[in-house]
Every structure is written in C-alpha cells, then in structure tokens.
Amino acid sequence: DTGSAAAIPVNPNYDIAYVTPVSIGTPPQTLHLDFDTGSSDLWVFSSHLPASQIRGQTIYVPANSSTAKLLADHTWSITYGDGSASRGNVYVDNFTVGGLTVENQAVQCALQVSTSFTRESNIDGLVGLGFSTLNTVVPKSQLTFFDNAKPHMDEPVFTADLKWKSEGTYDFGFIDEKKYTGKITYVPVNTSPGYWTFTSSGYAVGSGNFSATSIVGIADTGTSLVYLPPSILTAYYRQVEGATSSRTYGGYVFPCNSKLPSFTFGIGEARITIPSSYISYAPVTAGSSTCFGGLQSSSSLGINIWGDVALKAAFVVFHGGNPPTIGWAKK
Numbered sequence: 120d121t122g123s124a125a126a127i128p129v130n131p132n133y134d135i136a137y138v139t140p141v142s143i144g145t146p147p148q149t150l151h152l153d154f155d156t157g158s159s160d161l162w163v164f165s166s167h168l169p170a171s172q173i174r175g176q177t178i179y180v181p182a183n184s185s186t187a188k189l190l191a192d193h194t195w196s197i198t199y200g201d202g203s204a205s206r207g208n209v210y211v212d213n214f215t216v217g218g219l220t221v222e223n224q225a226v227q228c229a230l231q232v233s234t235s236f237t238r239e240s241n242i243d244g245l246v247g248l249g250f251s252t253l254n255t256v257v258p259k260s261q262l263t264f265f266d267n268a269k270p271h272m273d274e275p276v277f278t279a280d281l282k283w284k285s286e287g288t289y290d291f292g293f294i295d296e297k298k299y300t301g302k303i304t305y306v307p308v309n310t311s312p313g314y315w316t317f318t319s320s321g322y323a324v325g326s327g328n329f330s331a332t333s334i335v336g337i338a339d340t341g342t343s344l345v346y347l348p349p350s351i352l353t354a355y356y357r358q359v360e361g362a363t364s365s366r367t368y369g370g371y372v373f374p375c376n377s378k379l380p381s382f383t384f385g386i387g388e389a390r391i392t393i394p395s396s397y398i399s400y401a402p403v404t405a406g407s408s409t410c411f412g413g414l415q416s417s418s419s420l421g422i423n424i425w426g427d428v429a430l431k432a433a434f435v436v437f438h439g440g441n442p443p444t445i446g447w448a449k450k
C-alpha cells in the first residue's frame with residue numbers, strides 16, 4: 120500500500136506548522152493534524168473536551184463512529200518542548216491518510232489541552248511519527264501510524280516534502296522521484312532517544328567555506344525553526360547587520376530589511392542550502408520592522424533540532440528499515 124497527503128501551512132504568512140487532512144472512523148470524520156516526527160502520540164481534539172478549550176478546531180466524536188472501540192483503562196499525558204501539553208483517554212479506530220488505511224489505530228482523545236493548543240484553531244491534533252518508544256499511553260504504550268502501516272507498505276518509508284509558504288506533501292510507502300533532484304544521501308539514525316536523530320557533517324554561512332564539524336540533531340517536522348549550537352549562531356548572525364540576541368523576544372532578532380546570508384548544512388558529502396528568505400522568519404509582532412530569525416540557539420534545549428525551516432529546503436526520506444536511516448536530497 121501507499122498513501123500521499125497534503126502538508127498545508129497553518130498560517131498563510133509564516134510556516135509555524137503544517138497540517139494534513141486525515142479520516143478517522145465510520146463514517147469517516149476528517150480532521151487536520153500536525154504530522155510530528157518529534158513525538159509519537161496520535162491525539163485529537165475530541166467530544167470529551169470542555170467547550171471552553173475548543174476554539175474552531177474540528178473534534179473527533181468516537182460515539183459517532185461504528186468502528187471506534189474504547190481501550191479501557193488506558194490514558195495518556197504529553198508535554199512538548201514549548202511547554203504545551205495535553206492528556207486524555209484512548210480509542211482504536213480506522214485511520215486513513217491519503218488513501219492508506221490502518222485499522223485499529225490507537226487514537227488518543229484529548230480530555231484536556233493547554234491554552235497554546237486551544238489558541239491554534241487550525242490544528243485538530245497531532246500524528247506522532249517518532250519512534251513508538253516515545254508513546255505516552257499507559258499501562259500499555261501504543262504504536263504510531265507508521266509502525267502500524269509499515270507491514271502493509273510497498274516500502275517501509277515516509278517522505279516529507281514541506282514547502283515555504285505553500286502546500287507540500289507527506290508520502291507513505293514510496294519515494295516519488297519527481298519530488299527531488301540529484302541523489303538522496305542516507306545517513307544512520309540513532310533510535311535510542313526516540314527521535315529521528317542523525318549527525319550532520321558541518322555547515323557554511325552564505326558563500327563562506329564549509330566548516331566540517333559533527334552536529335548531532337533531530338529531524339523534527341513538529342518544530343518550526345532550526346536550533347543549533349551557539350558557536351554556529353554567532354558565525355551566522357555576525358554577518359547580519361543589526362542582529363542581536365534579544366532577551367525580550369528570546370532569540371536572535373534583526374531589522375527586517377537586513378540582508379541575510381543563506382545557511383548550508385552537510386549530510387555526508389552532500390550539502391543542503393537553506394535560502395535566506397526562509398531564515399527571515401517573521402516580524403517579532405505583527406507589523407514590526409524587527410524580525411525573528413529562523414536559526415536560533417539550542418543551548419537551552421540540550422538538543423539540536425532541524426525543524427521546518429531546514430526540512431522545507433530538502434526532500435527528506437524517513438526510512439523505517441532495519442536499522443532506520445534518514446535520507447536528504449535537494450529539490
């Protein structure tokens with residue numbers, strides 16, 4: 120089997136996240152979920168939520184699905200890097216993404232979501248595509264959509280073709296040669312942290328020379344920006360007129376009309392270049408002439424994160440073989 124579905128930016132001006140339409144249950148209920156390789160819970164806004172916590176999101180109503188079954192006495196509770204959180208109970212139901220169906224997929228129903236989720240009316244929940252070891256369901260952890268679908272897939276892969284301010288795609292079970300140029304460079308993945316953790320071979324700022332240095336980080340579709348070691352940030356923002364690290368805004372900011380260099384990172388011998396337009400991320404507040412950078416420091420995170428700002432510069436293959444690997448190509 121294979122599947123293909125759109126990755127739609129939730130905000131027309133800045134790519135803070137992408138959502139993908141999915142169908143759950145019988146008759147199918149369509150929700151728009153944030154596919155997140157940085158976590159492994161599939162959870163949705165549901166009819167169990169208090170009305171005060173729903174603001175425009177579409178909810179999943181298990182009672183309206185003839186194929187929904189409560190997973191008795193199972194609960195979940197998750198906290199994300201940005202402090203957002205949710206918790207609830209668990210059903211199993213039919214789950215379809217772009218024509219690819221998994222029966223008896225664990226669908227975690229929210230009974231409580233934090234305010235940042237309530238505020239984001241275009242995200243109806245998340246589909247975790249990290250390793251199932253990160254799943255938070257107790258007493259028995261549940262498998263991700265990818266782990267459940269893998270045995271039925273033509274190939275045990277999914278690919279991310281995210282785009283700057285436009286609609287991209289997530290493909291499941293096949294690699295679409297039309298979506299990239301040149302060749303795909305695969306590197307090993309360390310699965311023990313539960314994320315898609317790999318080592319980049321170095322970086323270059325603009326047209327500067329390449330600095331060969333191992334950067335261990337995660338490929339995370341659920342994170343908006345790129346978070347790298349402070350030394351790399353200093354090297355980058357040194358080239359940006361008026362750039363400063365702002366305590367007020369919690370990161371590097373610069374005058375929106377400043378000229379920004381591109382940023383290149385290494386995947387083995389291959390090179391992926393993030394255009395400067397992706398790095399001038401967004402005004403710090405609507406209409407401000409001060410912009411927030413798409414490259415930020417990972418010093419407070421304890422982990423380097425290749426988020427959407429990097430991923431949308433490439434065609435990325437999440438290969439769930441034995442052992443898993445991750446492939447990057449230009450496009």
Ligand SMILES: CC[C@H](C)[C@H](NC(=O)C[C@H](O)[C@H](CC1CCCCC1)NC(=O)CCNC(=O)[C@H](Cc1ccccc1)NC(=O)N1CCC(N)CC1)C(=O)NCc1cnc(C)nc1N
Nearest residue numbers: 135136157158198199200201202203239253339341342343
């Ligand atoms: C089982 C837990 C699971 C693995 C969890 N995984 C993650 O946190 C990574 C995961 O990819 C999550 C997935 C997000 C969560 C919020 C909703 C959208 C998806 N990524 C992050 O938390 C990275 C930081 N957040 C972000 O990058 C959010 C994403 C977002 C997008 C749209 C709307 C709301 C939020 N972006 C912003 O806040 N933005 C606003 C500011 C703007 N300048 C950039 C965009 C984890 O590591 N949690 C451990 C953890 C807990 N507590 C903390 C404090 N840190 C932690 N790392």
